Amino acid sequence: MSNVATKVIDHFMGQVGAQAAIWLQSCVHCGECAEACHFFEVTQDPRYTPTWKLEPFARAYRSRKAPFAGVRKALGLAKEPNDAELNDWQELIYDSCTMCGRCSMVCPMGIDIAALVGMARKSMAANGIGPEDLFAIAEKSREVGSPLGVTPEKLEERIDWLSDDHEVDIPLNKEKADVLLTISSIETMKYPLSIVAMAKVLNHAGIDWTFSTKGYEATNFGVLSGKADVAKVMIERIVDAAESVGAKTVVIPECGHAYGALRWTGAMMLGRPLPFEVFHITEYLAALKRDGKLKLKPVDGAITYHDPCQISRRGGATEAAREVLDGFAQDFREMSPTGNANWCCGGGGGVAAIERATPLRHKVFEIKMKQVEDTGAQMMVSACANCRQTLDGGKEHYKWDREIGSLVEIVADHLVED
Amino acid sequence: MTFLELTEGPLWYVALVVFTVGVVWNIFSILAMRVRSDSAQPRKSPVGGGIKAIFLHMVPHGGFFSRTAYHVIVGYLFHFGLFALMLFGAAHVAFIEKWTGLSWTAMPRWGLIVAAEIAFGGLILMWIRRWTDPITRKISDRDDHIGTGLTMLAMLTGCFALGEASDMLRAIHMLSVELLMLYFPFSRLMHAFTFIFSRYFMGAAYGKRGYVP
Numbered sequence: 001m002s003n004v005a006t007k008v009i010d011h012f013m014g015q016v017g018a019q020a021a022i023w024l025q026s027c028v029h030c031g032e033c034a035e036a037c038h039f040f041e042v043t044q045d046p047r048y049t050p051t052w053k054l055e056p057f058a059r060a061y062r063s064r065k066a067p068f069a070g071v072r073k074a075l076g077l078a079k080e081p082n083d084a085e086l087n088d089w090q091e092l093i094y095d096s097c098t099m100c101g102r103c104s105m106v107c108p109m110g111i112d113i114a115a116l117v118g119m120a121r122k123s124m125a126a127n128g129i130g131p132e133d134l135f136a137i138a139e140k141s142r143e144v145g146s147p148l149g150v151t152p153e154k155l156e157e158r159i160d161w162l163s164d165d166h167e168v169d170i171p172l173n174k175e176k177a178d179v180l181l182t183i184s185s186i187e188t189m190k191y192p193l194s195i196v197a198m199a200k201v202l203n204h205a206g207i208d209w210t211f212s213t214k215g216y217e218a219t220n221f222g223v224l225s226g227k228a229d230v231a232k233v234m235i236e237r238i239v240d241a242a243e244s245v246g247a248k249t250v251v252i253p254e255c256g257h258a259y260g261a262l263r264w265t266g267a268m269m270l271g272r273p274l275p276f277e278v279f280h281i282t283e284y285l286a287a288l289k290r291d292g293k294l295k296l297k298p299v300d301g302a303i304t305y306h307d308p309c310q311i312s313r314r315g316g317a318t319e320a321a322r323e324v325l326d327g328f329a330q331d332f333r334e335m336s337p338t339g340n341a342n343w344c345c346g347g348g349g350g351v352a353a354i355e356r357a358t359p360l361r362h363k364v365f366e367i368k369m370k371q372v373e374d375t376g377a378q379m380m381v382s383a384c385a386n387c388r389q390t391l392d393g394g395k396e397h398y399k400w401d402r403e404i405g406s407l408v409e410i411v412a413d414h415l416v417e418d
Numbered sequence: 419m420t421f422l423e424l425t426e427g428p429l430w431y432v433a434l435v436v437f438t439v440g441v442v443w444n445i446f447s448i449l450a451m452r453v454r455s456d457s458a459q460p461r462k463s464p465v466g467g468g469i470k471a472i473f474l475h476m477v478p479h480g481g482f483f484s485r486t487a488y489h490v491i492v493g494y495l496f497h498f499g500l501f502a503l504m505l506f507g508a509a510h511v512a513f514i515e516k517w518t519g520l521s522w523t524a525m526p527r528w529g530l531i532v533a534a535e536i537a538f539g540g541l542i543l544m545w546i547r548r549w550t551d552p553i554t555r556k557i558s559d560r561d562d563h564i565g566t567g568l569t570m571l572a573m574l575t576g577c578f579a580l581g582e583a584s585d586m587l588r589a590i591h592m593l594s595v596e597l598l599m600l601y602f603p604f605s606r607l608m609h610a611f612t613f614i615f616s617r618y619f620m621g622a623a624y625g626k627r628g629y630v631p
Contacts, residue, residue: 018448026608029557029606031551031557035482046556055557067443110616110617110620267458268455268457313631341480
């Protein structure tokens with residue numbers, strides 16, 4: 001085994017605790033996880049079987065840390081991966097896994113393959129193995145505050161422009177506020193109307209909120225790329241910003257992984273409980289609606305909803321979007337499968353940022369096109385800018401005739417102002 | 419010492435000790451590893467999620483039955499058949515009574531034959547799938563085939579010994595079971611014990627977030 005591969009495996013073993021050890025050892029190689037994976041579904045290539053993506057790491061575990069590893073090693077029964085093998089495995093750990101967690105639904109052993117892939121990414125990233133474009137984006141987050149280059153100055157410019165153009169008050173750097181709103185840079189650069197929409201809704205509901213240039217970027221490419229140091233910096237910036245404005249609530253915009261990163265792993269990365277509550281924008285909208293603070297005109301036309309995996313299956317907030325759509329969308333149609341079992345967009349887990357994975361992502365879009373067409377809906381909305389970007393890429397590639405939209409934008413467009 | 423006395427005496431003790439110590443060591447050495455702490459504010463009970471996952475994953479859910487029907491059906495056939503044979507075969511009941519003093523009603527002979535057919539059918543169909551399905555062919559390794567082979571051997575020699583026609587056939591069955599027991603703790607056959615922990619950990623991690631997949 002070569003030097004880099006040794007370091008990757010050393011790092012991986014350093015992460016393996018009881019949960020990962022049990023999962024690495026419990027797979028019975030039944031292969032049912034393939035049935036849940038969108039990459040397998042569209043290619044029928046056995047390499048994309050989720051458990052196979054972990055094979056070098058499971059093998060190394062058997063020779064290093066598993067019970068009786070010494071016996072196996074002495075008998076030469078477990079060969080550890082080398083540099084070339086791990087380099088080849090990038091495609092399986094990065095390009096063809098969105099960490100959507102659908103494979104855990106079908107696994108009879110209940111193995112959390114997405115969590116193990118996340119660990120593998122950390123170990124590979126710590127030793128420089130992974131897609132360069134994804135790593136570059138992660139580094140940019142650390143350096144300038146945002147993966148797409150939205151510096152604090154650029155954010156201020158963007159907000160000024162959006163505020164003037166759309167005649168909406170978008171508070172920035174208020175001294176004190178109850179709620180800190182964050183952004184996804186995909187929205188800032190590609191879907192700026194989402195920022196306007198969030199501002200309109202929060203103003204409509206009379207919320208005391210602000211953006212902060214201290215911490216505004218919710219998308220965490222540190223988590224997606226496996227760069228743990230970048231992930232932590234991104235979390236710390238939001239925590240600092242929330243603490244400085246005294247916010248007890250942080251609202252994550254339409255971004256699935258951003259929600260998972262802060263809501264479910266933020267405290268772990270920070271090393272202490274988060275000093276505020278975290279809500280995804282759909283959860284926050286649902287709460288406002290429940291409290292009677294959202295007055296909405298009904299939206300016509302058949303609409304279906306794409307569940308972002310990190311908000312629904314891996315986030316536990318599946319019902320929030322439905323609560324918002326209930327009674328608001330006059331002709332809401334669920335896809336099949338939907339909710340917690342929904343198919344991933346194909347671009348989560350940083351895959352949307354990996355250029356070489358584009359053809360594979362487009363193949364995955366074929367699943368989504370069929371799902372939507374089967375509902376007969378003309379419009380599919382989602383609550384994740386990353387999903388939306390991936391789906392828009394598929395739409396353009398196939399010249400698809402359906403509309404793709406944002407839930408928060410539709411809500412903002414249908415507010416009843418007094 | 420006859421061959422039968424050897425397999426029911428020293429070899430049996432060795433196999434029993436290796437199996438018991440191996441299984442216990444295997445599980446405890448894993449559980450002794452660091453358990454990842456998670457200070458995120460839970461939406462629901464992680465313990466509840468863990469327990470739910472243990473039962474939820476006994477059957478396909480989330481719309482996966484049609485996609486996994488073959489594996490689920492033949493898997494259950496094999497496991498039910500095997501446990502019926504192991505626990506309710508007349509010779510096994512007598513063997514357990516001899517060693518522990520515990521006894522219960524054995525299956526009638528026709529029941530034993532049905533259970534054996536079900537277990538063999540399930541195991542053969544699973545093994546065929548392992549060799550022929552492109553996915554399982556790709557992901558299977560030596561351990562999968564050795565484990566299946568030793569299980570098949572133990573069942574097959576058990577059938578030969580069923581008539582209790584000769585000590586040699588009984589001794590061969592004992593030896594094949596002992597080989598299986600010696601291999602068990604070092605292999606993927608350990609899933610018979612680890613599945614509970616595996617499902618629990620996954621269910622706890624997800625259940626805390628609000629949904630157990």
